[in-house]
Amino acid sequence: MTTPAPDQSPADSALAPPPGCPAHGLGLGADSLGAGGLRRLYGPEAEADPMGLYEKLRAEHGAVAPVLVQGDLPAWLILGHRENLDVARTPSRFSRDSRRWHAMQEGKLGVDHPLAPIAGWQPLCNFADGEEHERLRGAVTESLARFDRRGIRRYVTRFANQLVDGFAEDGRAELVTQFAEHLPMLVMTQLLGMPEEYGPRLVTAARDMIKGTETALASNDYVVAALRQLVDRKRATPGPDFASWLISHPAELADDEVMEHLRLVLIAAFETTSNLIANAVRMILTDRRFRAHLTGGHMTLPDALEQVLWDEPPFTTILGRWATGDTELAGHQIRTGDMLLLGLAAGNVDPAIRPDPTEPVLGNRSHLAFGGGPHECPGQDVGRAIADTGIDILLTRLPDLRLAVPEHELRWTSSLMSRHLVELPVEFTPRRPKRPDEETRATTVSTPVPEPVQAPAAVAAEPVQVQVPQRRRSFLDWLLRRR
Numbered sequence: 001m002t003t004p005a006p007d008q009s010p011a012d013s014a015l016a017p018p019p020g021c022p023a024h025g026l027g028l029g030a031d032s033l034g035a036g037g038l039r040r041l042y043g044p045e046a047e048a049d050p051m052g053l054y055e056k057l058r059a060e061h062g063a064v065a066p067v068l069v070q071g072d073l074p075a076w077l078i079l080g081h082r083e084n085l086d087v088a089r090t091p092s093r094f095s096r097d098s099r100r101w102h103a104m105q106e107g108k109l110g111v112d113h114p115l116a117p118i119a120g121w122q123p124l125c126n127f128a129d130g131e132e133h134e135r136l137r138g139a140v141t142e143s144l145a146r147f148d149r150r151g152i153r154r155y156v157t158r159f160a161n162q163l164v165d166g167f168a169e170d171g172r173a174e175l176v177t178q179f180a181e182h183l184p185m186l187v188m189t190q191l192l193g194m195p196e197e198y199g200p201r202l203v204t205a206a207r208d209m210i211k212g213t214e215t216a217l218a219s220n221d222y223v224v225a226a227l228r229q230l231v232d233r234k235r236a237t238p239g240p241d242f243a244s245w246l247i248s249h250p251a252e253l254a255d256d257e258v259m260e261h262l263r264l265v266l267i268a269a270f271e272t273t274s275n276l277i278a279n280a281v282r283m284i285l286t287d288r289r290f291r292a293h294l295t296g297g298h299m300t301l302p303d304a305l306e307q308v309l310w311d312e313p314p315f316t317t318i319l320g321r322w323a324t325g326d327t328e329l330a331g332h333q334i335r336t337g338d339m340l341l342l343g344l345a346a347g348n349v350d351p352a353i354r355p356d357p358t359e360p361v362l363g364n365r366s367h368l369a370f371g372g373g374p375h376e377c378p379g380q381d382v383g384r385a386i387a388d389t390g391i392d393i394l395l396t397r398l399p400d401l402r403l404a405v406p407e408h409e410l411r412w413t414s415s416l417m418s419r420h421l422v423e424l425p426v427e428f429t430p431r432r433p434k435r436p437d438e439e440t441r442a443t444t445v446s447t448p449v450p451e452p453v454q455a456p457a458a459v460a461a462e463p464v465q466v467q468v469p470q471r472r473r474s475f476l477d478w479l480l481r482r483r
């Protein structure tokens, strides 16, 4: 089958399925069907239950399904595990360059189209193929590789303790905003070489940008201005940080390329890692079987994270790949310029590789959460280190951590590419924050603070207290207490 043009069968658009159509009884109303009777990957029904929608598509079409994305533009969603890897690993057939998209060439993606910010081509490694991709990505991966893992974990330990100190005395906290979103950004600002005072403001700005609120543009301007200032400072005074290493990399990136790749790394790391932390803590707090595997010693915390990466990958789909020529995939005819979405969450539960998705994966890392092929996430070890060390500290500092609301009251928001917990309210026995003469010793990090960047109104500055722990109890202690 070929992707139907969006204007094909206009009479079918938004109509209920005709009598006898297999779409009956699938629980989807007319809102979910668009041009050509294709299912929409957006809208209230799709966003309420994306996994349910993927299974309907799999039942109807197999490993690859024709779908509609925002504006009823046609695309292909890859549902099979093997097919996702085939597409990701064959850049000669499936390019990363969105300028190949026929919808783009036909002018269907105006500046105010909801997908324009993520699909609009930019001179970044995640839109590049071949030699240009190698040049830009090489600079990113080789600069990331210069961090030693213990150094990264030291930052995570320091900031995780500091965040827990912020709410330890209250006996309750909301872990999405007070922990999961802050930790990756605080760590990333350190890795990038930014003064940590930027961390909290960047969390607010980045969150605002991604959510596309009215202040999104102002927040983007704030992030760009802060990063531009960083590039200027690091060119003048390099340090042992990602920004300086990117600037001095033999690929000789121009200042704009450096700034844009710093922004890419910041956003790529923030959204995904905070999602992983929130999903993993929720699973540990709510899923008895999951916890039993941990307490029984069948699963370590890093193994538990892999299980979460299988079951709730931070990106549910990746947009996208574009066909370089007419080709065939899982029995479907793909045309030049068609868009394909990597269905990471769907591929992870493909019955061909996981006949029983409730069976634990026990540390198996062959999930699709980090994509695959030449664009596979280069920051995965950093993301794992932040999540693993951060959760370990949270649970060992608050040994009786528990959910403060019934599990069914937890709410989620979904978009085309991800699904987020809105809030994770928890309670615990109030504890004093750590003092320098107890387990941790406070140290002030004297990173020089640059001239302030004008922050948008939505971005509030918060002072950051920094503490470096001297020793900590283990994650195992927390688990044993839970028995």
Ligand code: HEM
Binding pocket: 088, 125, 126, 127, 137, 140, 144, 264, 265, 268, 269, 270, 272, 273, 276, 313, 314, 315, 318, 368, 369, 370, 371, 372, 373, 374, 375, 376, 377, 378, 379, 380, 382, 383, 384
């Ligand atoms: C748990 C956390 C993370 C997850 C689940 C994740 C997932 C992903 C995925 C699915 C892709 C797209 C791969 C593809 O197109 O095939 C990607 C790309 C990327 N990620 Fe991550 N990521 C995470 C953390 C990070 C971190 C911490 C960094 C930086 C330190 C980072 C930097 C990047 C970059 C630069 C790309 C673009 C690579 C390219 O196009 O060549 N990510 N990530």
